[in-house]
Amino acid sequence: xxxxxxxxxxxxxxxxxxxxxxxxxxxxxxxxxxxxxxxxxxxxxxxxxxxxxxxxxxxxxxxxxxxxxxxxxxxxxxxxxxxxxxxxxxxxxxxxxxxxxxxxxxxxxxxxxxxxxxxxxxxxxxxxxxxxxxxxxxxxxxxxxxxxxxxxxxxxxxxxxxxxxxxxxxxxxxxxxxxxxxxxxxxxxxxxxxxxxxxxxxxxxxxxxxxxxxxxxxxxxxxxxxxxxxxxxxxxxxxxxxxxxxxxxxxxxxxxxxxxxxxxxxxxxxxxxxxxxxxxxxxxxxxxxxxxxxxxxxxxxxxxxxxxxxxxxxxxxxxxxxxxxxxxxxxxxxxxxxxxxxxxxxxxxxxxxxxxxxxxxxxxxxxxxxxxxxxxxxxxxxxxxxxxxxxxxxxxxxxxxxxxxxxxxxxxxxxxxxxxxxxxxxxxxxxxxxxxxxxxxxxxxxxxxxxxxxxxxxxxxxxxxxxxxxxxxxxxxxxxxxxxxxxxxxxxxx
Amino acid sequence: xxxxxxxxxxxxxxxxxxxxxxxxxxxxxxxxxxxxxxxxxxxxxxxxxxxxxxxxxxxxxxxxxxxxxxxxxxxxxxxxxxxxxxxxxxxxxxxxxxxxxxxxxxxxxxxxxxxxxxxxxxxxxxxxxxxxxxxxxxxxxxxxxxxxxxxxxxxxxxxxxxxxxxxxxxxxxxxxxxxxxxxxxxxxxxxxxxxxxxxxxxxxxxxxxxxxxxxxxxxxxxxxxxxxxxxxxxxxxx
Numbered sequence: 001x002x003x004x005x006x007x008x009x010x011x012x013x014x015x016x017x018x019x020x021x022x023x024x025x026x027x028x029x030x031x032x033x034x035x036x037x038x039x040x041x042x043x044x045x046x047x048x049x050x051x052x053x054x055x056x057x058x059x060x061x062x063x064x065x066x067x068x069x070x071x072x073x074x075x076x077x078x079x080x081x082x083x084x085x086x087x088x089x090x091x092x093x094x095x096x097x098x099x100x101x102x103x104x105x106x107x108x109x110x111x112x113x114x115x116x117x118x119x120x121x122x123x124x125x126x127x128x129x130x131x132x133x134x135x136x137x138x139x140x141x142x143x144x145x146x147x148x149x150x151x152x153x154x155x156x157x158x159x160x161x162x163x164x165x166x167x168x169x170x171x172x173x174x175x176x177x178x179x180x181x182x183x184x185x186x187x188x189x190x191x192x193x194x195x196x197x198x199x200x201x202x203x204x205x206x207x208x209x210x211x212x213x214x215x216x217x218x219x220x221x222x223x224x225x226x227x228x229x230x231x232x233x234x235x236x237x238x239x240x241x242x243x244x245x246x247x248x249x250x251x252x253x254x255x256x257x258x259x260x261x262x263x264x265x266x267x268x269x270x271x272x273x274x275x276x277x278x279x280x281x282x283x284x285x286x287x288x289x290x291x292x293x294x295x296x297x298x299x300x301x302x303x304x305x306x307x308x309x310x311x312x313x314x315x316x317x318x319x320x321x322x323x324x325x326x327x328x329x330x331x332x333x334x335x336x337x338x339x340x341x342x343x344x345x346x347x348x349x350x351x352x353x354x355x356x357x358x359x360x361x362x363x364x365x366x367x368x369x370x371x372x373x374x375x376x377x378x379x380x381x382x383x384x385x386x387x388x389x390x391x392x393x394x395x396x397x398x399x400x401x402x403x404x405x406x407x408x409x410x411x412x413x414x415x416x417x418x419x420x421x422x423x424x425x426x427x428x429x430x431x432x433x434x435x436x437x438x439x440x441x442x443x444x445x446x447x448x449x450x451x452x453x454x455x456x457x458x459x460x461x462x463x464x465x466x467x468x469x470x471x472x473x474x475x476x477x478x479x480x481x482x483x484x485x486x487x488x489x490x491x492x493x494x
Numbered sequence: 495x496x497x498x499x500x501x502x503x504x505x506x507x508x509x510x511x512x513x514x515x516x517x518x519x520x521x522x523x524x525x526x527x528x529x530x531x532x533x534x535x536x537x538x539x540x541x542x543x544x545x546x547x548x549x550x551x552x553x554x555x556x557x558x559x560x561x562x563x564x565x566x567x568x569x570x571x572x573x574x575x576x577x578x579x580x581x582x583x584x585x586x587x588x589x590x591x592x593x594x595x596x597x598x599x600x601x602x603x604x605x606x607x608x609x610x611x612x613x614x615x616x617x618x619x620x621x622x623x624x625x626x627x628x629x630x631x632x633x634x635x636x637x638x639x640x641x642x643x644x645x646x647x648x649x650x651x652x653x654x655x656x657x658x659x660x661x662x663x664x665x666x667x668x669x670x671x672x673x674x675x676x677x678x679x680x681x682x683x684x685x686x687x688x689x690x691x692x693x694x695x696x697x698x699x700x701x702x703x704x705x706x707x708x709x710x711x712x713x714x715x716x717x718x719x720x721x722x723x724x725x726x727x728x729x730x731x732x
Contacts, residue, residue, distance in 0.1 A: 041713070044713070044714065045713075045714050048714050049714070079527065079530045080527075080530065081523050081527065082520055082523045082524050082527065085519075085520070085523070086520075095697060100512050100515075101512060101515040101516035101518075101519045101520075102515055102519075103515045103518045103519050103522070107515055111512070151721075152711070153709050153711040153712070153720060154709075154711035157711070157712075170710065170711055170714065171711075172711055172712070173714075175712075176713060177712055177713055177715075180712055203712040203713065203715040203717050204717050206712055206717075207709055207711075207712070207717040207719070207720050208719075210720065211719075211720055211721060214721065215631070215721075218627075218721070219627045219628055219631065232694075235694055235695070237694055243707070243708055243709055243710075243720075244707055244708070244709045244711075244720035244721050244722070245665065245707040245720060245721035245722025245723075246720065246721045248661065248665050248701065248721070248722060249665065249721055251661075252661040252662050252665055253627050253662060253665075253666075263519070263523070270687065270690075270691055270694050271687060271688070271691070273687055274683050274684040274686075274687040277683050277687070277702075278683050281647075285710070287704070288565065288568075288646065288647040288648065288704070289644075289647035289648070289649045289702065289704040290704065291569070291703070291704050291705055291706070291707055291708050291722070292701065292702065292703060292704075292707070292722060293700075293701070293702035294661075294699070294700070294701055294702075295694070295699060295700040295701075295702075296699040296700075297694065297697050297698075297699070298697070300654075300697060300698065300699050302624070302660060303654060303660035303661055303662075303699060304660070304661055304662070304699065312519070314518075314519045314522060314523075318519065318522035318523050318525075318526050319522075319526070321522075321523060321526035321527065322522075322525065322526035324529055
């Protein structure tokens with residue numbers, strides 16, 4: 001019945017993703033742009049969701065007030081985060097939950113692994129959760145011989161396809177129905193209930209296959225793992241917003257529930273949810289309300305899990321809090337409206353970002369959480385045209401363009417401090433020299449006007465050899481003027 | 495005071511390491527917030543929920559129940575409005591029409607809905623002692639009440655008190671029929687939140703249901719019915 005578990009077989013899903021080392025954004029973007037199927041899927045998906053979102057915004061007359069209120073509530077929470085965390089902890093304990101704290105991703109993974117092992121279970125069912133993806137919980141559990149089954153349909157497609165998510169809301173957006181059918185036919189039988197052999201491309205049938213495949217896992221699961229959309233400090237109530245009912249299954253049927261929650265997920269009072277429950281579904285899927293929302297407060301005797309754990313994770317959030325300029329990024333409620341609106345994301349898709357958080361919020365958040373040490377994270381804040389479409393749609397009014405510029409500044413400073421000189425640093429130093437004295441600029445002007453005269457009738461210079469290729473491989477270089485401003489001025493005066 | 499209540503006892507599952515992490519996380523946050531003026535209670539001076547203009551749009555005036563019925567049906571639910579005397583009989587008829595023979599009925603709904611259902615030949619299964627998940631999976635459906643219904647969004651909210659049953663009851667069976675009383679329908683989300691507050695303070699879990707289970711995960715094509723009940727029937731009694 002369950003071909004997966006054998007005495008000497010590790011109980012891990014065959015589909016657990018093994019992400020390749022991430023390339024810097026420009027190289028990864030080039031790779032992704034070569035896939036026409038991906039571009040077509042992205043175009044359809046982002047335009048459809050954007051149109052629905054705009055419709056819901058239009059029918060909500062107090063939309064702008066709601067956004068301001070949400071930003072204010074989140075700011076106040078962040079400014080007094082220590083207070084609200086202690087309040088939430090006390091309320092959770094009072095309600096029968098056990099609260100754990102993790103300063104780093106590794107600590108969080110160790111806590112969850114220990115808790116699962118203590119139940120004796122060798123598998124868990126999971127609700128789609130950005131926090132657990134961020135800390136690579138599935139990989140950590142697999143190392144301990146614990147199978148983590150993703151139960152969101154898109155996450156299942158990603159997991160069975162040995163793949164990584166490409167969008168935070170619809171993670172399998174890069175796959176079309178034919179690909180999903182192939183994955184289900186090949187992989188479901190290796191991981192539990194097989195797909196029916198006559199499965200077609202019809203999304204209805206594909207979803208039905210997922211229902212059958214996962215139902216046996218839900219019914220036998222001893223441990224459920226979730227994230228949390230909101231944690232109410234006042235009462236200790238956790239909120240999960242979802243569509244399919246897989247979340248309800250994981251939150252209700254197992255005996256033990258472990259929720260991994262970022263410390264920025266707090267809201268002060270239950271009343272505050274009136275703002276977020278109106279903003280999140282409309283911003284996220286463009287619905288007036290998502291099909292299912294679960295709210296629970298610790299243990300409810302006789303209903304649902306009787307052992308409830310909440311793991312509060314910092315994992316870099318505290319550092320973001322310490323920079324008042326960067327602080328607003330912690331308002332994010334993970335709705336994904338910014339990526340749908342982003343002209344860069346619309347073309348390259350989520351994989352180009354090499355991070356669980358793609359798009360505008362991703363290029364701000366990822367370097368913040370991972371640091372600017374690697375060329376990959378440093379490249380992210382530059383994956384942006386500063387068009388500000390994201391700032392217009394953000395339901396919690398995160399000033400994304402400002403934050404992106406702030407992160408670019410940090411990336412540049414990081415480069416300056418490195419012992420190995422970067423081309424960009426040298427180029428900027430050269431520009432600094434040129435503008436320092438009048439005669440410096442005059443000298444440069446004479447050289448460029450010479451270059452302009454040599455260019456003949458051309459108006460732009462094409463690809464140049466290294467080091468100029470760093471600039472010219474993605475841009476045309478205009479031919480310099482044949483006469484500098486100084487030369488022109490001199491002539492006017494004479 | 496809060497501090498004292500939350501000190502980890504030695505028998506906490508992950509023990510000492512946990513307590514050390516807790517101190518580190520809190521110290522990081524407190525250090526990070528050095529620009530914020532300290533005080534015993536957070537200030538509440540900015541625009542907050544209470545300041546938001548209340549009922550707006552179609553919910554502000556007119557037929558709130560009608561709006562709820564329309565928006566709930568928008569999600570693919572079947573919604574009927576009846577006078578209260580006819581509600582349970584109509585519910586039974588809707589179930590029989592769909593071939594439903596065995597349903598779960600919460601204890602708090604036995605007196606109100608039990609006779610009409612039994613008279614229609616529907617077998618009622620009590621959740622006492624609690625049915626195993628596999629047994630719930632064998633049922634044709636479940637009939638429950640709700641706590642609040644929201645017109646603005648077409649949402650039903652269950653607080654799983656005695657006439658709604660525990661959460662698994664409305665999750666595992668493939669059909670859910672919900673009986674709504676007219677006075678349970680509120681215009682918008684803020685008013686629903688106010689009405690639900692006592693349930694939260696009582697420690698009850700809430701389930702917000704807006705139509706049948708659905709997904710758009712494959713090429714953004716909406717598919718109704720993934721894991722939750724694939725059929726949602728709503729009978730509004732006025």
